[in-house]
Amino acid sequence: MKTPAETAPNQPAAAVGNGLPLQVAVIGAGPSGCYAAQALRKGQPDLEIAVFDSLPTPFGLVRYGIAPDHQGAKAVSRQFERLFGQPGVDFVGNVSVGTDVSFRALLDNFHAVVLATGLGTDRQLGIDQDPDARVVGAGDLIRLLNSDPDSRLRHRQAGPECLGPEVVILGTGNVAADVARLLAKSDLDFIASDVDDDALRAVAPDPVRTIHILGRCEPHAAKWDASMVKELAEVVGVHLSVDGVSLLGGPAVSPRTTVNVRFRQVPVSIRRHDGRVRVTTRHVEGTALVDHLDADTVITALGFDSPPAQPAHVADLEASNVFRVGGPATGRLGNLAENRKLAASAAKCVLEFLRGQEPQQRTGLFGLRDQLPASTVSFEAWQRIDGAEVRRARPDRCRRKFTTRGELLAAAAGSDALASIPTATTAAIDNTGETE
Amino acid sequence: MTVVHVLYGTESGNAEMVADDIVAAFRGQGFETVTAELTDVEVSDLAAMEIAVFVSSTYGEGELPETAAPFYDALMAERPDLTGVRFAAFGLGDSIYETFNNAIETLRRALLELGAEQIGTTAKHDAASTTPATELADAWTRDLLTLMPA
Numbered sequence: 200m201k202t203p204a205e206t207a208p209n210q211p212a213a214a215v216g217n218g219l220p221l222q223v224a225v226i227g228a229g230p231s232g233c234y235a236a237q238a239l240r241k242g243q244p245d246l247e248i249a250v251f252d253s254l255p256t257p258f259g260l261v262r263y264g265i266a267p268d269h270q271g272a273k274a275v276s277r278q279f280e281r282l283f284g285q286p287g288v289d290f291v292g293n294v295s296v297g298t299d300v301s302f303r304a305l306l307d308n309f310h311a312v313v314l315a316t317g318l319g320t321d322r323q324l325g326i327d328q329d330p331d332a333r334v335v336g337a338g339d340l341i342r343l344l345n346s347d348p349d350s351r352l353r354h355r356q357a358g359p360e361c362l363g364p365e366v367v368i369l370g371t372g373n374v375a376a377d378v379a380r381l382l383a384k385s386d387l388d389f390i391a392s393d394v395d396d397d398a399l400r401a402v403a404p405d406p407v408r409t410i411h412i413l414g415r416c417e418p419h420a421a422k423w424d425a426s427m428v429k430e431l432a433e434v435v436g437v438h439l440s441v442d443g444v445s446l447l448g449g450p451a452v453s454p455r456t457t458v459n460v461r462f463r464q465v466p467v468s469i470r471r472h473d474g475r476v477r478v479t480t481r482h483v484e485g486t487a488l489v490d491h492l493d494a495d496t497v498i499t500a501l502g503f504d505s506p507p508a509q510p511a512h513v514a515d516l517e518a519s520n521v522f523r524v525g526g527p528a529t530g531r532l533g534n535l536a537e538n539r540k541l542a543a544s545a546a547k548c549v550l551e552f553l554r555g556q557e558p559q560q561r562t563g564l565f566g567l568r569d570q571l572p573a574s575t576v577s578f579e580a581w582q583r584i585d586g587a588e589v590r591r592a593r594p595d596r597c598r599r600k601f602t603t604r605g606e607l608l609a610a611a612a613g614s615d616a617l618a619s620i621p622t623a624t625t626a627a628i629d630n631t632g633e634t635e
Numbered sequence: 636m637t638v639v640h641v642l643y644g645t646e647s648g649n650a651e652m653v654a655d656d657i658v659a660a661f662r663g664q665g666f667e668t669v670t671a672e673l674t675d676v677e678v679s680d681l682a683a684m685e686i687a688v689f690v691s692s693t694y695g696e697g698e699l700p701e702t703a704a705p706f707y708d709a710l711m712a713e714r715p716d717l718t719g720v721r722f723a724a725f726g727l728g729d730s731i732y733e734t735f736n737n738a739i740e741t742l743r744r745a746l747l748e749l750g751a752e753q754i755g756t757t758a759k760h761d762a763a764s765t766t767p768a769t770e771l772a773d774a775w776t777r778d779l780l781t782l783m784p785a
Contacts, residue, residue: 237648271729271730271762271763272647272762274762274767274768275649277649277652278648391765424695424696426732426734429733430731430732535646535648536646536647536694597765
């Protein structure tokens with residue numbers, strides 16, 4: 200157990216010789232980046248930290264990946280708000296490292312750089328798949344329902360597409376359970392959430408009628424938490440069965456949504472069939488037992504990969520003062536607790552590294568002031584977005600997020616006029632197909 | 636000066652934040668405070684504590700968080716006599732789960748069973764509520780302070 204002296208703020212052992220503070224840049228303001236910054240400051244309170252994000256908003260997956268009806272889990276952002284409220288910790292939003300500011304510039308201005316860029320894209324299935332069959336990534340779908348301005352589903356010319364009354368979800372992790380729950384819920388079930396109602400209405404005008412969840416594994420090996428399955432089964436109007444056995448008693452008289460979970464199913468192909476999608480599966484133990492399942496949409500919930508758009512010079516960079524946390528370190532998404540732990544141990548490595556270095560002066564964010572775009576979003580500017588989103592919420596919702604970078608930047612500037620806001624990351628906007 | 640030990644077990648860091656809030660509310664009230672994660676606390680340290688404030692979230696199916704479980708297991712294995720130890724309890728949970736705030740109850744029951752005396756009521760923050768944990772921590776600590784003259 201630590202004595203009071205040991206838990207007291209650390210001595211400035213690692214400050215550089217001339218008394219100037221040590222400077223650390225964190226790339227990515229998602230949970231891993233924020234946890235890393237938090238642990239760095241706990242370990243070395245006089246350290247100065249700049250947390251960069253290519254989005255105008257902080258908190259990454261907490262804002263766009265945790266399901267919008269799980270506001271309790273999203274409350275972790277309060278910790279991060281406190282972090283950014285401290286002097287010496289800056290949020291540098293709407294700045295894309297590698298585009299707006301070079302990675303080299305960060306290495307020149309900071310003593311250490313922490314990569315926390317997350318895992319961006321839904322893992323592909325890697326089976327025989329008709330490119331025209333309607334297959335949607337669970338991560339993309341949850342981002343859409345969380346109002347992520349970069350969600351690929353948002354940027355179809357005709358807007359988000361209706362998923363149809365019958366869907367197949369591939370995967371039996373918590374993300375699969377999230378998707379099933381979000382699609383099975385009625386409007387009333389979203390009270391106090393910040394679900395993107397317009398997007399939800401577009402993809403599921405009514406709660407989806409039939410949801411098939413297919414997993415390759417044995418039931419006991421499913422990655423989801425039992426509490427998540429229970430939560431799904433407890434949605435009013437939902438009847439859930441696992442391998443044909445009803446969960447929570449017998450089937451309701453007329454369930455609004457039926458959810459059928461089937462294990463030991465290996466997907467073999469996804470083809471278009473009569474304007475719908477046909478998923479062919481085989482039983483895990485044999486090649487002979489082949490099954491077909493027709494639905495309107497297939498949703499893959501199979502984990503996440505590094506975004507291919509990540510600049511190679513960042514992804515492949517190996518310098519002694521570059522550290523990785525979260526997805527870039529593990530290649531897995533992980534939950535908050537796990538990433539907090541990993542971020543804490545990475546922070547320990549960063550602090551050890553800094554203590555072992557010859558003191559060199561670095562100017563941190565101040566040294567970048569001439570390179571940052573005019574539309575950089577500070578934490579204070581984010582708080583204006585935050586306030587505006589809460590104020591414009593429906594009475595039965597906790598927040599209504601802005602859904603485009605233009606709107607976010609206008610709110611950041613404290614203005615409702617969208618046109619006057621310069622867009623710094625044109626490349627990023629072009630990628631999403633947004634044309635304003 | 637009376638020393639108050641604020642001991643937390645956390646998964647996502649929210650209990651640590653509450654521990655910081657509680658320490659802040661104690662500031663200037665005539666107590667010395669020590670904050671520690673339960674992983675850094677030995678069961679044998681407990682008997683010597685004048686006042687211990689336990690803060691714990693609930694994890695998974697009502698379990699203790701990973702950073703509190705080893706402490707609890709050691710407590711149950713060693714079963715020290717905690718007569719004379721006074722403690723307070725603050726839990727964090729999410730009422731969408733049936734096992735809402737189960738972990739702080741588990742800890743509390745163990746401490747009572749071993750002879751410790753609880754001060755005040757057990758706080759049970761609900762993440763699904765609109766009250767920030769910080770607000771509850773602040774109000775709860777103020778109530779607690781009225782029960783423990785410095």
